[in-house]
Amino acid sequence: MSTVNSTGAAAQQAIFDKLGINTQKSATERASDDKLGQDDFLQLMTAQLQNQDPFAPMENGDFIAQMAQFSTVSGIEEINTNLKALSGEMQQTRIATASTLLGHSVLVPGAIARPDDxxxxxxVFELPQAASASRVSFSDAxxxxxxxxxxLGPQGTGLAGFSWTNIPTExxxxxxxxxxxxxxxxGKGMETMGPSIYARVLSASSYGDVSDSPMLDVExxxxxxxxxVSRIR
Incomplete structure (x- = not known):
């Protein structure tokens, strides 16, 4: 009996060798494995074929279905690996893109401004309807x-721009x-409107999920x- 078992084991090992299946994993390698890999699947498949009932062998369709299922799982694992690598590259790309805003100004809602370079x-400010008159005032904060x-005179509905270009040197x-x-x-007299100001970008940072936008530190x-950010200068 032992001779038969030895012969069967040798024949099985010969098949594994021809298929390029590694059956000589060390104890450390096996301990670190938390899932079946391609070698493990092929070993199980080969053992299944060798030990099947010769009077009721596996149908070709069943065999193909198992192979297709394993190929699908392997393909998904490869896609996940590629997506992780792509995620890391996108993380670097988005912070590089955000860093190009350094030294520029972005439009933010607010009433505090400083002279640019x-x-x-x-x-800008937004009007819900046309205005017969408009005015902008600048004061020490x-x-x-x-x-x-x-x-600024009459303005149509929507965004209207303003600027102060001859700011004193001091x-x-x-x-x-x-x-x-x-x-x-x-139509209701002079009413206060909320402006949006172009403010200087001081720094950019990126953290969290890759789907999250980079963050800008705005003066x-x-x-x-x-x-x-909708507008950049």
Whole structure:
């Protein structure tokens, strides 16, 4: 009996060798395995074929179905591996993309502005309906002192832009915080409107899931989602 078993084992090992199946895993390798791999599957398949009932052998369709199922699982594992690698590359790409915003200004809702590198302030405001008159005022954010104002005239529905381009040197060099106030007459007298300001991007960071947008550190406005940025200067 032992001779028969030895002969069968030798024949089985010969088949494994021809198929390139590694059956000589060390104890450490087996302990580290937490799932069946291709070699394990082929060993089980070969043993199943060798020990099947010769009077009721496995149907060709069943055999093909098992092979197809294993191929599907292997394909999914390979896709997962590739997706993880792609995720890492996307993480690096998105922070590189966000870093290109450094030194630029992005449009954020708010009323605090500072002169940009060209010594100018730019922004927009949105009107729910046409205005017969509109005005922008710039004042010192700390003292409330009025620094400059301009009549913008009639404006149509939607976004309207404003700017202050001849800012005095002492304000530009002092990098003072300037408060922006918008007023418009849409039929009910002059009413206050909320402006959006172009503010300088100080830094960019990326963390969390790859689907999350990079975060931008914007001067005077803190951290904002880069995905929420609609305009850049």
């Amino acid at each position: 060209n010594g100018e302030i730019h922004g 700390s003292t409330g002192e009025l620094l400059h104002s301009e009549d 304000l530009r060099e002092g990098n003072r915080k300037i408060k922006v106030d918008i007023a418009a007459n849409t 005077d406005y803190g951290t904002i989602d880069a995905g929420s």
